[in-house]
Amino acid sequence: MSGAGAPQITVEAAGLTVEIVASSWHTEVMDGLVAGAIRAAEAAGAQHRVTRVAGAVELTVVAEALARRGADAIACLGVVIRGGTPHFEYVCQSVTQGLTDVSREHCVPVGFGVLTVDTEEQALNRAGLPGSDEDKGVEAVEAALQTALTLRSL
Template identity: 45%
Template structure:
């Protein structure tokens, strides 16, 4: 497996747009807080590293990954946002709950993006276990929160051009 041998959060091969002119919303799930907190730190760091101003980053917390959908919808009622980043973590358990939540969150986030015609970024880890989540929240596979931030910057830039 290729992902087991490298950090996936390497952006050295692309030019990331300047985030300075854009306003970002971040919706972060409180469930699995150790993971989502690390994703949030990665997202903020990624935005600021590429020029986003602290006052142009709005963060709201929601109970769990399912509620990311409503959180994104709430933020996008304010049309000043250029992109929304949704951060969560769903870890496989013993029941099919995992499948239902992951499917609903992916579809819901897509629907919110289409409803508002704005980039809504899927920064939700869907892992088999806690270690896989830790590896993707600042561990050996990088930080998916930072990746979500880079995606938000790139999509806000593209959206502003068209």
């Protein structure tokens, strides 16, 4: 089960800003993820800004620009649902590697809230909507802010 063993994180991040970058495909899922991300930022006392992009691949270039501008933390949200072509694998690999590169090269935490699922039902179950088992928008923001705090403490 996805989410099994996940840590319970309480983040106090007053004074930090988290940049929330969200794709536009699959509106219902994305609206849930963005709402959860905003709730997590507010609960942590962090400022936040939401930037929408066309799709999952576009998350990487916007995350790169935000990292270059000195972002405290970035949370990238998207959803890629498997179809009948290899497109799924290409997109997932590109986004995962791209966001990892941004984080590593700029030493800026990038919370990974990109759902890579087989079905729309799986995506809805992770979107933080009423009846969902998980909220990956919350998790992405909490992870990014917690890592930003850890980096500041080093």
